[in-house]
Amino acid sequence: MATQHSRSAARLMMAPAVVLLLGWMLIPLSMTLFFSFKKYLPLRGDSMANGLEWVGFANYTRFVGSSAFWPSVQATLTIVGGVLIITVVLGVLLALLLNQPMWGQGVVRILVIAPFFVMPTVSALVWKNMFMDPTNGLLAYLWKFFGTEPIAWLSQASLPSLIMIVSWQWLPFATLILLTAIQSLDGEQLEAAEMDGAPSIKRFWFIVLPHLSRAITIVILIQTIFLLAIFAEIFVTTGGAFGTKTLSYLIFQRVLESQNVGLGSAGGVYAIILANIVAIFLMRIVGKNLDA
Template identity: 50%
Template sequence: MAARSREVRTGPLLAPAVSVLLFWMIVPLVLTLWFSFQRYNLQNPLITGFAGITNYKILLVNAKLWISILNTLVLVGSVLTITIVAGIFFAIVFDQEFPGRNIARLLVTAPFFIMPTVSALIWKNLLMHPVNGFFSYMSRWLGLPVIDWFVQAPMFSVIMIVAWQWVPFATLILVTAMQSLDREQLEAARMDGAKGFSMFWYITLPHLLRPISVVVMIECIFLLSVFAEILVTTSGGPGLATTNLSYFIYMRAMLQWDVGGASAAGVIAIVLANIVAAFLIRTFAKNLERE
């Protein structure tokens, strides 16, 4: 009874914050749904009215939408793979004692605190520039052909930039998880004759499965909406080579002024994000139940 009374008393105190949060989330969603069923193009404000599912029909037969969805999945999948593999590697390395370990940790985690626009500019102008970039300088020094990264390998370039930003996050989570690994279990495995790969596969990796699932879930939320890196470096090009769903919505809304079509694309993006989230939640829930 006391617990129930405390819940009743705290309810009115939480109501204002919860109401603001719901208002903040629901209003944009409702407006997006509303505009997705409207004829609303700022280039011709005279054409208005209820469009039904016309905006969705136009989008679903538009090859650019499917290319942007495919690019989004490629970007998310590639960055997740790189960040998880690199995060596990750094977690194992930083779990060992060696001179300068604290400085190395700082250098590895630093990119996570750099704004996406700034990191994209660093890679575009200081590293990958075909004339003045560090990579082109090294290519000429080694006698290799210079690569114009954002023309010859645009998607790979964007993946590298985004992965560089998110490897520190995976490293922070996994290094923290490594601190809780039972050292007595490791010592017992060594005494039983277990060596490098066997210890990693049967002890370290199972211990990291839960934090890896956390990394995947959180990164997916943000990677589905990557935008600044693409805007600064490739502007979705060449052609549609690096146009993901977020940039496709931007082009529809801000370059074509098609608010109705952009809103419909936004709804499709919400549906896609929920499908990915549901798939990940079910997958990781099954894996955790088996443990």
């Protein structure tokens, strides 16, 4: 049993890591808040003359009043929702398939998980040039084989294309988590249900799916955290055109392309608020499974 001395020693040893972690989070957040209330245009020259001019909430009003703000929020939530649906549904199906005994099972599992280790920029370039190119892409040749006109995916179906690219990247992660959860399921429950005459659909619905609820919750929470900041795939494929400008990409445009650090910092605060709203919603609706 831990004594007061051992608990004090543990706190003392953990203190440097906690202080470092807090500094790692709080310093950038504090600087973002500071610049969001300032007129800061470092590459235009007038910021040096005016200093860091205090503008109050003008950056926030200007950012949220931009015609691109609400479409960027909608595009962000659409991509996140689409990727979550695809990865969870296909992840469950792939996990069930990979859990069955088959020849070369280990190799198949490695091939399924491999896309997760590909850099987002590389995977986006592969999809853009090898698959979705309307002239030389594999999908274009497939369309021509069936006698139809190839689709310019990244302009005619931009959001579905991005959802497809990002889902391909995150599907292995969901499959790995769900496969681990399925392997922890007690096989005697399924055998007993099968002996009682329960069909496979009911066994999945009443035994397998409830067992996977915690794993599905973890997949949704972790993927949402990363997907809200999606940027590389958009930068490489569409450049924010055709309705694919997410909130993070809009912030990038305001900071680097418009060279307005104050306006971009205000957008960063809005992104933090959006992430917290989504996190609270998920923890209340989906995260209840973690307490089960």
